[in-house]
Amino acid sequence: MENLQDIAHQVYQRTGVMTSSKDVEKILSAVAATPHFWEIITLSQRPFSVVAEMIELLRQKNLVTIEKNGDIKFNSKGLEYLNSLKIVPKRVYTCPACEGRGINLSKLEDLIKKFDQVTVNRPKAISDYDQGFVTTQTVVSRIVLMAERGDLEGKKLLVLGDDDLVSIAAGLSGMPTEIVVMEIDDRIVEYINEVANKYNLPIKAMKYDFRDKLPDEYVGYFDTFITDPPETIEALEICIGRGISALSQEGCAGYFGLTLIEASLGKWNIFQQILASKFKVVVTDIIDDFNHYVNWDYLLKSVGKDYAFVQVEPRLNWYRSSMYRIETLIDSKGIENEYKPCELYVDEEALIYKEENK
Amino acid sequence: MENLQDIAHQVYQRTGVMTSSKDVEKILSAVAATPHFWEIITLSQRPFSVVAEMIELLRQKNLVTIEKNGDIKFNSKGLEYLNSLKIVPKRVYTCPACEGRGINLSKLEDLIKKFDQVTVNRPKAISDYDQGFVTTQTVVSRIVLMAERGDLEGKKLLVLGDDDLVSIAAGLSGMPTEIVVMEIDDRIVEYINEVANKYNLPIKAMKYDFRDKLPDEYVGYFDTFITDPPETIEALEICIGRGISALSQEGCAGYFGLTLIEASLGKWNIFQQILASKFKVVVTDIIDDFNHYVNWDYLLKSVGKDYAFVQVEPRLNWYRSSMYRIETLIDSKGIENEYKPCELYVDEEALIYKEENK
Numbered sequence: 001m002e003n004l005q006d007i008a009h010q011v012y013q014r015t016g017v018m019t020s021s022k023d024v025e026k027i028l029s030a031v032a033a034t035p036h037f038w039e040i041i042t043l044s045q046r047p048f049s050v051v052a053e054m055i056e057l058l059r060q061k062n063l064v065t066i067e068k069n070g071d072i073k074f075n076s077k078g079l080e081y082l083n084s085l086k087i088v089p090k091r092v093y094t095c096p097a098c099e100g101r102g103i104n105l106s107k108l109e110d111l112i113k114k115f116d117q118v119t120v121n122r123p124k125a126i127s128d129y130d131q132g133f134v135t136t137q138t139v140v141s142r143i144v145l146m147a148e149r150g151d152l153e154g155k156k157l158l159v160l161g162d163d164d165l166v167s168i169a170a171g172l173s174g175m176p177t178e179i180v181v182m183e184i185d186d187r188i189v190e191y192i193n194e195v196a197n198k199y200n201l202p203i204k205a206m207k208y209d210f211r212d213k214l215p216d217e218y219v220g221y222f223d224t225f226i227t228d229p230p231e232t233i234e235a236l237e238i239c240i241g242r243g244i245s246a247l248s249q250e251g252c253a254g255y256f257g258l259t260l261i262e263a264s265l266g267k268w269n270i271f272q273q274i275l276a277s278k279f280k281v282v283v284t285d286i287i288d289d290f291n292h293y294v295n296w297d298y299l300l301k302s303v304g305k306d307y308a309f310v311q312v313e314p315r316l317n318w319y320r321s322s323m324y325r326i327e328t329l330i331d332s333k334g335i336e337n338e339y340k341p342c343e344l345y346v347d348e349e350a351l352i353y354k355e356e357n358k
Numbered sequence: 359m360e361n362l363q364d365i366a367h368q369v370y371q372r373t374g375v376m377t378s379s380k381d382v383e384k385i386l387s388a389v390a391a392t393p394h395f396w397e398i399i400t401l402s403q404r405p406f407s408v409v410a411e412m413i414e415l416l417r418q419k420n421l422v423t424i425e426k427n428g429d430i431k432f433n434s435k436g437l438e439y440l441n442s443l444k445i446v447p448k449r450v451y452t453c454p455a456c457e458g459r460g461i462n463l464s465k466l467e468d469l470i471k472k473f474d475q476v477t478v479n480r481p482k483a484i485s486d487y488d489q490g491f492v493t494t495q496t497v498v499s500r501i502v503l504m505a506e507r508g509d510l511e512g513k514k515l516l517v518l519g520d521d522d523l524v525s526i527a528a529g530l531s532g533m534p535t536e537i538v539v540m541e542i543d544d545r546i547v548e549y550i551n552e553v554a555n556k557y558n559l560p561i562k563a564m565k566y567d568f569r570d571k572l573p574d575e576y577v578g579y580f581d582t583f584i585t586d587p588p589e590t591i592e593a594l595e596i597c598i599g600r601g602i603s604a605l606s607q608e609g610c611a612g613y614f615g616l617t618l619i620e621a622s623l624g625k626w627n628i629f630q631q632i633l634a635s636k637f638k639v640v641v642t643d644i645i646d647d648f649n650h651y652v653n654w655d656y657l658l659k660s661v662g663k664d665y666a667f668v669q670v671e672p673r674l675n676w677y678r679s680s681m682y683r684i685e686t687l688i689d690s691k692g693i694e695n696e697y698k699p700c701e702l703y704v705d706e707e708a709l710i711y712k713e714e715n716k
């Protein structure tokens with residue numbers, strides 16, 4: 001029967017994303033653990049397009065059957081194949097108390113409640129800016145993480161893009177002295193300013209597209225930044241580079257999410273080279289599955305595949321990302337403060353299909 | 359009163375380790391949270407020598423008082439100083455269920471018990487090789503982490519240096535098909551082989567100094583390696599380089615601990631450059647405080663400072679490290695398979711004072 005290397009090569013030909021036999025193994029192990037496409041993505045931690053094309057390949061080779069409800073199941077030939085490769089269902093040992101983040105939220109229950117109350121009428125996620133916001137548990141865990149590392153209390157915080165409303169949670173925590181939100185979506189800028197006014201929070205939100213230069217007064221101004229960047233290499237470099245340029249000195253910190261759903265390990269490596277060698281910052285933490293996103297309405301309409309097993313409503317908050325924390329050193333530097341055109345959302349690893357990608 | 363930048367500069371002059379005003383802030387925040395030197399190290403996550411010299415400086419400037427039992431306390435002048443800087447005691451929000459690792463060990467209780475029974479007569483940690491082994495919770499968490507990522511079950515595992523006895527825990531788990539231990543200490547080689555024989559575990563331990571070339575048959579042989587390297591840059595590069603050379607293909611994984619106690623953030627950055635650009639591997643996880651070490655007997659005799667506040671028995675498992683996981687890509691490569699002389703243990707960030715360091 002088909003060997004792993006051949007499958008990896010066929011997946012590569014279909015997607016343009018480098019795929020190894022170990023990647024194939026990890027996806028097989030995830031399919032053995034759950035029949036639900038979106039959970040397979042979560043468990044295998046491999047790019048969306050790779051997982052989708054590999055399952056389609058398994059279907060064509062008659063190793064899996066797609067059921068009426070979209071469930072993916074190994075048939076007897078498929079199970080035999082798994083056995084021959086000694087592949088076992090993916091094991092999960094996530095701490096149920098903290099969802100694997102390692103953070104205790106029990107002291108923050110008031111903040112969780114308050115955040116949910118205050119943001120009940122938040123703007124809906126829209127596709128124009130690839131929006132999709134994180135769960136309240138995630139938002140508050142971000143606040144705790146920054147606080148624990150000494151990056152929040154008495155500090156000036158920059159939130160670069162904020163459909164997650166981290167600024168509001170940070171404001172409600174009472175810890176930062178000043179919070180600035182730079183955000184491209186007018187609805188969100190307006191919403192955050194309204195909430196800040198109503199609850200007297202030290203937040204100022206303004207319209208900003210991170211391809212534009214930073215307002216001069218904010219270069220070298222902040223102690224900490226947090227962002228959730230789009231995941232093309234160009235967008236990562238510019239977005240995180242802007243964040244670093246906004247920090248005031250060595251020992252400042254940046255926080256951002258990065259997925260393995262829209263970014264391959266090869267992309268992670270290139271980006272880590274940029275962080276270590278070009279920006280000269282140090283990565284102090286990479287926390288797996290830290291950020292859990294609430295499912296957004298436009299997913300099935302805009303996702304780049306129409307396979308029956310893909311076109312099913314997610315049964316879990318499947319879209320997750322790792323949380324990076326970086327810290328600046330004495331010779332860290334961001335990017336030049338000038339306009340930088342770049343492709344934000346679309347490359348071969350992207351989840352969302354855009355017209356201009358035809 | 360003294361500003362943070364001046365203190366940072368004086369600490370740098372005393373230690374040779376780059377120190378920023380944010381570092382000083384983090385240490386002050388840790389001292390505000392606990393009077394115990396070893397806990398201050400754990401909370402501040404800054405190099406041992408930096409923390410020790412900074413506290414000595416605070417004492418000389420009459421900001422802290424050292425009590426009879428070695429406890430370090432801000433006096434009224436010190437508290438005033440903290441207030442003027444708006445520095446608050448370090449906050450801790452570690453999940454109590456998983457000690458912050460994010461891993462649920464409840465399915466592994468049998469393995470925990472078995473490991474403790476089997477290793478009850480383990481060799482003591484000795485200073486010749488900077489030994490100090492991790493807690494049983496840590497060892498089993500390592501097994502779980504490797505298993506969850508698909509790097510253990512049905513795989514060939516290399517343990518490069520094993521005073522932690524990870525090989526025995528892995529063998530008892532029944533998951534790897536083959537485990538090879540390369541270890542410099544004859545006592546440990548012998549002990550592991552005895553246990554492996556007695557319990558019929560698929561482990562082979564052999565004497566090996568990682569400055570020597572790898573046995574040819576083990577170049578490109580393993581799926582996974584795990585190690586706990588000494589922390590000079592040279593030792594890190596050679597040790598992790600050997601591990602990568604021992605892996606068979608892309609998609610293989612390496613695990614190792616790295617502290618902020620004996621390695622500054624500057625050293626982390628240099629090492630991350632090596633990982634990303636020279637070895638072309640990707641860092642997939644950096645899990646803070648994952649590895650907890652059992653206190654070792656020779657600490658106070660060999661530690662490089664004789665200040666009264668340092669010479670106190672630790673009241674907690676204070677020595678901790680972050681767990682790195684790396685994954686290989688198609689163009690990853692380790693180091694040439696030849697003898698590499700290097701300084702293993704001693705640089706200005708080292709904890710242990712060796713004769714040759716005079």
